[in-house]
Amino acid sequence: MTEQSVRLWGARFRTSPSPELIALSRSESSYFRLVRYDLTSSMAHARELVRAGILTAAEADEVCATLETIGADYEAGRIKPSPSDEDIHTFLERILGERVGILGGKLRAGRSRNDQAANDLKLYLRDVARHIGSDILNLQNALVEQAEAHITTLTTGFTHLQPAQPVSFAHQLLAHAQTFARDLDRLRDWDKRAARSPLGAAALAGSAIALQPELSARELGYDAPCENSIDAVGSRDHVAEFLFVMAMFGVHLSRLAEELFLWSSRQFRWIEMDDGYATGSSIMPQKKNCDIAELTRGRASRLIGSLTTMLVALKGLAFAYNRDLAEDKHAAFDTIDALTLVVPAMAGLIRTMRVNADIMRRQSVEGFTLATEVADWLAKSGVPFSEAHEITGALVRYCEDKSIGLEDLSDADLAAVDERLLPSIKMSLSPQAAIEARKAYGGTAPDRVREQIARLKSVLDGQKEWLSSYAGPRAER
Structure with a gap:
């Protein structure tokens, strides 16, 4: 294929793009994680082209089989983008053309990079939401396991970071678990609004060829196509909302991290970290640092920054596709990559920490908490x-x-x-009498805490069912 045909947009230009334009326009390497989603969408589009009479059933079968092979070759590292490939779509069309000739060029009919790009990221986000959701669920389970072991463990509850009243340590742990449960519920709620397919919207006006987008939508695990083709390619509120949910979760993680610093300090001595989840100092041999919590707190700032980036990118755009929208992937991927690392580490830290119940009990009455x-x-x-x-x-x-x-x-x-x-x-x-007296619904009395755990476990069962029920394309991490 010629250089001209590798580019998807160059037919009306008399000269080649400048090196500066090529460098600015080319997708970041991280964007190629969407390859499998673009391939899956292309297969659905091929079947739509059969319905439109653009491809025969045999041609569609050949295209789809080749796309499957391309996906396997890419994952195995046998093929990779070249410097001349502007983006995922250019890369995959080039490889497809090399393998099936002019048949590969037929696949572009009735679609645009605009609806492809929107669709690829939405499929990815809906898929990865289950991975992150699974990690959130594991973190909640770690908190619940520790809470079950410390329902009657007495400790100090704080307001303004000053000793306030005795509480059950389980109650303190479950406060964090409740916030994470809401975070996962927010993710589930986000997914309901994200379950609309942009495929078939083409550049902005809809397609004159792909006339049954509801069929490809169902094939890709969506509930239905987007109602408005301009909205389908020009909106990224589903990305901004995803980033908000993740930023809120990051803030909640950071609050837990802050308490872990305190609890593991020599001044508190409430918990001791497992050696496998702590680090030391290069100069002070005695140190045992809660680095996982520190790194988590630091990553939370990046999650907030990614949300801000997306909102600012959207605020001044005319309503259709603009290249500014390419910031959606950078913001989403940075957030996902951060959480993929920190959440399992935090769950491991919580699950393996040892609780010093005697020290907690002694401290529970300090500062006139009674x-x-x-x-x-x-x-x-x-x-x-x-x-x-x-x-x-x-x-x-x-x-x-x-x-x-x-x-x-x-x-x-x-x-x-x-x-x-x-x-x-x-x-x-006495601290025991103090917590027993707080026996109203949601209070720190041991019986109420046991009931809270039972209710929370029921919530977690529902979340687990949601995580396992998704029928869309699956991602690998």
């Missing part, structure tokens, strides 16, 4: 809460002056602060 128990006890005894709050504050000051904790108060100490502080209040001044 003060709310005093105020609640007074309120339930008929004292207005505003007054109970003042009495409790005075009691805390008394303890500070004597360098004791609330749990160390004697009957005389209580009476010295306020005569309404009866000895029976001591029954409430």
Whole structure:
């Protein structure tokens, strides 16, 4: 084939493109991960061309068989793009033409790189959403496994990063699991809107040849074609929404990472990381660093940046295809590559960490975390809460002056602060009593935590079913 025929757009030009244009226009190497999706779409389009009378059934079979071979050769490394291949579509059409001659050129009828590009990425995102979803599910399962082992493990709950009230450590872990469950539900919800095929929209006005896009849509695992051909090729809100879901997930990962730093520090000593999920220092032999969490926190910034990139790229575009939209792949791939690495590592870190329950128990009453128990006890005894709050504050000051904790108060100490502080209040001044008292739905009482775990497991079962039910083209990582 000539250089002119390798390019898909050069017929009306009198001169070849400049080296600078070629360098700027050529797809990044990472974009060629979409090869298998472009091949799958091309096979669906070949069958559409049979319905349109452009290809015979025998010709379509030959084209599809050749495309299958091209896919196998590409995955095996036997073929690769050349410097003259502007993008995936140019590369694959060149190889197809080399193998089946002019028959390969017929495949271009009735479609455009515009609907091909939109379709390839959408297929990829719908597929990879299941891979990322599976990793999120594994992370949730790791949190649930640790939570089940620590339903009655007492620890400190914080507000403003100051000791607040005793909680079950399982309850703290499940707070993170609940956010990840919503992230995966957001991904499922995104997929409902992404299940529309752009194939058949052609450049922007629809195709005069591919007249039954609903058939190729079903073949590719979509629910239906896009309703509007301009919207099909010119919109990338499905990419921006995917990036938002991933950025939100990244923020939630970063919050978990932040707590892991604290919990594993010598000041907290709540957890000890497994050696296989920690690193050391090149100069300080004693160090055991929570690098997985640090790298996760750093990657979260890139996820937010990718979302911002996509939104800014979209905000000023006239509504049809523009080359600005090629930023969709760069943003999506960077996000996917980051999460593919960090989520399994975080799941392994959570699953293998060892919890120092005795240290947690001792710390659970530090910082007067039982003060709310005093105020609640007074309120339930008929004292207005505003007054109970003042009495409790005075009691805390008394303890500070004597360098004791609330749990160390004697009957005389209580009476010295306020005569309404009866000895029976001591029954409430333990971390066990504090968490048992929080027995409302969603509270930290052990029975409520067990119920929360059971409900969450049911949610995870539904998510697992969604992950396994996708019938579209499958990706390999």
